[in-house]
Amino acid sequence: MSDLGATLWFTGLSGAGKSTIAQIVESELRERGYKVEVLDGDVVRTNLSKGLGFSKEDRDTNIRRIAFVADLLSRNGVVAITAAISPYREIRDEARALMGARFIEIHVKASVEECARRDVKGLYEKAMRGEIKEFTGVSDPYEEPLNPELVLDTEAESPEESAAKVLAVLDSRVKIAA
Amino acid sequence: MSDLGATLWFTGLSGAGKSTIAQIVESELRERGYKVEVLDGDVVRTNLSKGLGFSKEDRDTNIRRIAFVADLLSRNGVVAITAAISPYREIRDEARALMGARFIEIHVKASVEECARRDVKGLYEKAMRGEIKEFTGVSDPYEEPLNPELVLDTEAESPEESAAKVLAVLDSRVKIAA
Numbered sequence: 001m002s003d004l005g006a007t008l009w010f011t012g013l014s015g016a017g018k019s020t021i022a023q024i025v026e027s028e029l030r031e032r033g034y035k036v037e038v039l040d041g042d043v044v045r046t047n048l049s050k051g052l053g054f055s056k057e058d059r060d061t062n063i064r065r066i067a068f069v070a071d072l073l074s075r076n077g078v079v080a081i082t083a084a085i086s087p088y089r090e091i092r093d094e095a096r097a098l099m100g101a102r103f104i105e106i107h108v109k110a111s112v113e114e115c116a117r118r119d120v121k122g123l124y125e126k127a128m129r130g131e132i133k134e135f136t137g138v139s140d141p142y143e144e145p146l147n148p149e150l151v152l153d154t155e156a157e158s159p160e161e162s163a164a165k166v167l168a169v170l171d172s173r174v175k176i177a178a
Numbered sequence: 179m180s181d182l183g184a185t186l187w188f189t190g191l192s193g194a195g196k197s198t199i200a201q202i203v204e205s206e207l208r209e210r211g212y213k214v215e216v217l218d219g220d221v222v223r224t225n226l227s228k229g230l231g232f233s234k235e236d237r238d239t240n241i242r243r244i245a246f247v248a249d250l251l252s253r254n255g256v257v258a259i260t261a262a263i264s265p266y267r268e269i270r271d272e273a274r275a276l277m278g279a280r281f282i283e284i285h286v287k288a289s290v291e292e293c294a295r296r297d298v299k300g301l302y303e304k305a306m307r308g309e310i311k312e313f314t315g316v317s318d319p320y321e322e323p324l325n326p327e328l329v330l331d332t333e334a335e336s337p338e339e340s341a342a343k344v345l346a347v348l349d350s351r352v353k354i355a356a
Contacts (some may be wrong), residue, residue, distance in 0.1 A: 076254065
């Protein structure tokens with residue numbers, strides 16, 4: 001049990017594994033007595049950003065709202081887990097500036113080819129046929145983090161292995177604070 | 179110090195005293211070691227609802243977003259204080275349904291005439307001249323709560339007296355839970 005709030009900011013392509021890893025981390029943290037909230041892309045688009053599209057401006061607004069809420073939660077002792085693509089470096093850096101040491105950026109990394117091969121939601125096929133405009137990695141940019149706290153190579157490691165790395169980063173933070 | 183989250187949902191006309199009382203309550207609660215966040219109308223319109231106007235639909239969306247965030251906070255042990263006009267009963271009742279016993283509805287009550295006389299932000303004068311459309315209490319409806327947990331008559335009592343009543347309600351909740 002820890003009262004040390006943090007934001008685990010997962011970023012990466014659709015299908016890279018953000019939500020899967022976030023769910024494992026969430027359940028592990030709950031078991032350990034942490035307060036946890038997952039703000040994934042779908043939850044947020046429904047509750048905070050209905051009406052926004054996928055233009056750069058709308059994506060930025062969406063990500064800023066996620067950061068606003070993650071900040072409110074993490075400064076009150078909650079571990080906020082965000083799992084939106086958040087493709088633009090500048091807006092992620094804004095979130096980092098807002099939250100300071102509470103912000104833990106986690107690059108969930110897999111190539112576009114691998115994500116398209118997995119194609120969990122069938123979105124890459126549609127995007128490649130041109131049926132979805134502004135699809136990150138296909139017809140819209142993804143700017144990789146330059147100095148993330150953690151990189152998870154989901155082509156080489158299992159979701160459980162990735163989640164263990166995230167938990168290790170959180171644990172080391174708690175130890176430093178103790 | 180209490181870890182019992184709650185949402186103090188202030189509702190009432192512009193100028194009735196919501197923000198003033200909310201600020202006193204916030205500072206008292208902080209002194210007592212509570213975790214507190216104030217979501218007032220302006221903060222939320224900047225960070226969650228930029229682009230929304232004051233039609234019924236946009237107001238409802240704005241209030242639903244406030245409720246979503248207040249729920250996230252209060253279920254994690256924070257006292258969330260909301261101080262938006264929130265004129266429609268149906269949407270406040272949605273918020274109540276979402277948060278259950280954590281939801282404490284506080285009607286900050288003053289007549290339109292009194293609020294217009296105070297006219298802290300000069301808005302009533304503009305609204306009465308027709309320069310602001312859809313102004314609650316003048317050209318837009320305000321639906322009073324039917325069964326609020328608390329009514330604060332700000333024509334009869336000082337902000338400090340009102341704040342003391344709010345704190346008493348919170349205290350009694352903590353005692354019941356203990």
